[in-house]
Amino acid sequence: MAANVDLSTNVAGVKLPNLFYNASGVMCQTEKELNQLIESDSGALITKSATFLPREGNPSPRYTALPNGIGSINSMGLPNEGYEYYLNFAKNYNYNNSKGKPLFISLSGLSVQDNVNMITAFNDADLPCILEVNFSCPNVPGKPQLGYDFEGMENALTVLAPLIKKPFGIKLPPYFDIAHFDIAANIFNKFENLAYVTCINSVGNGLAIDVETEQVLVKPKDGFGGLGGLMVLNTALANVNAFYRRLSPGKQVIGVGGVTSGKEAFMHVLAGASAVQIGTTLKEEGEGCFTRISKELSEIMASKGYKTLDDFRGKVKTP
Numbered sequence: 001m002a003a004n005v006d007l008s009t010n011v012a013g014v015k016l017p018n019l020f021y022n023a024s025g026v027m028c029q030t031e032k033e034l035n036q037l038i039e040s041d042s043g044a045l046i047t048k049s050a051t052f053l054p055r056e057g058n059p060s061p062r063y064t065a066l067p068n069g070i071g072s073i074n075s076m077g078l079p080n081e082g083y084e085y086y087l088n089f090a091k092n093y094n095y096n097n098s099k100g101k102p103l104f105i106s107l108s109g110l111s112v113q114d115n116v117n118m119i120t121a122f123n124d125a126d127l128p129c130i131l132e133v134n135f136s137c138p139n140v141p142g143k144p145q146l147g148y149d150f151e152g153m154e155n156a157l158t159v160l161a162p163l164i165k166k167p168f169g170i171k172l173p174p175y176f177d178i179a180h181f182d183i184a185a186n187i188f189n190k191f192e193n194l195a196y197v198t199c200i201n202s203v204g205n206g207l208a209i210d211v212e213t214e215q216v217l218v219k220p221k222d223g224f225g226g227l228g229g230l231m232v233l234n235t236a237l238a239n240v241n242a243f244y245r246r247l248s249p250g251k252q253v254i255g256v257g258g259v260t261s262g263k264e265a266f267m268h269v270l271a272g273a274s275a276v277q278i279g280t281t282l283k284e285e286g287e288g289c290f291t292r293i294s295k296e297l298s299e300i301m302a303s304k305g306y307k308t309l310d311d312f313r314g315k316v317k318t319p
C-alpha cells in the first residue's frame, strides 16, 4: 500500500476504513460468506438482497463469466435466506470485532408491503446497520424493476422513507437517458433521509450466446440476464456522475460496475463515488481482490499526489 494515502470514506454518516466492499449478491448470502467478507480487506459488507421469505431463486445455470474478461451475465432470481436470517446476522454483528466495517442490509421486498414488514422488524430491533432498498433486480419473472417505474418508485419512497427514519440508501438500475436522470434525481431529492443511491445494478436482460453450442449461457428467462463487469463500466460511470451532479448536497453515490483494478476504481471516485462496490471481479477472483485493488488505487493516488479521496472525488474534468 502506498504510504501517506488514506482510502477511508464516510457513507450515510458512518465511517468505512476503506471505500471498497462487495456488490450485493456476491459472497453475501450465507453467514459463512459474510464472515469471509469480515476477514477480507474490504471496508464494509452488504448482505444479499433479502425477501420476506427465503427463496431458492432461478434454476441453474444462472451465472457465468463471459469470455475475454468482458464481464458476466446472471439471472439469479434473488436466492436468499429470508430477511429473518439477515436480521439475526445483524443482531449478532460484532462491531468491535469486524475491523471497523459497517454492515449494510439489502432489502428487496416483492411488494411495498413486504418492504414495510421487513423495515418494521429492523426498526424494532434498533440496530446500527444501514438499510439499502433494492429497486432494481432484473431477474424475478413477473416482477418489473421498480426503478424504471418513476411513479411507483416515488410512491414506494413516500411510504418507506418516513418508516426507516434513519439515513438509508437505494440500489438503482442503470438509466440511459438524460431526462430519466433528471426525473429520478428530482424524486430522490424530495426525501431527506435518502442518504445515498447505489449505481448501478446489472444492465438488465442482456443475452449471451455460445457460438459452438448455439445455446444461451444462462437457463432462466430463455437466457436473458443482467450484465456486469468491465462491459458495463462506462454506463456505471455515467450513472454515478449523473446523480453526483444532480443530487442535493449531502446525498451520496456509491459506484458499482466494471471495477477490475485500481484504475476503474479511480474513475468511479473521479465521477463522484463516495464508495465503490465490486461484483464480477469479487466473484471471479475472490476476496483477495480487495487487497489488490486497494493497493493499485493507492499507487495511482500517490503518483498523482492525492492523499485522500476528497482530493479528487467528483472532480472529473470536461474539455
Ligand code: SIN
Pocket (backbone or CB within 6 Å): 025, 049, 074, 075, 076, 077, 078, 079, 134, 136, 137, 138, 139, 140, 201, 202, 226
Ligand atoms: C438476482 O438475485 O437476480 C440479482 C440481484 C439483483 O440484481 O438485484
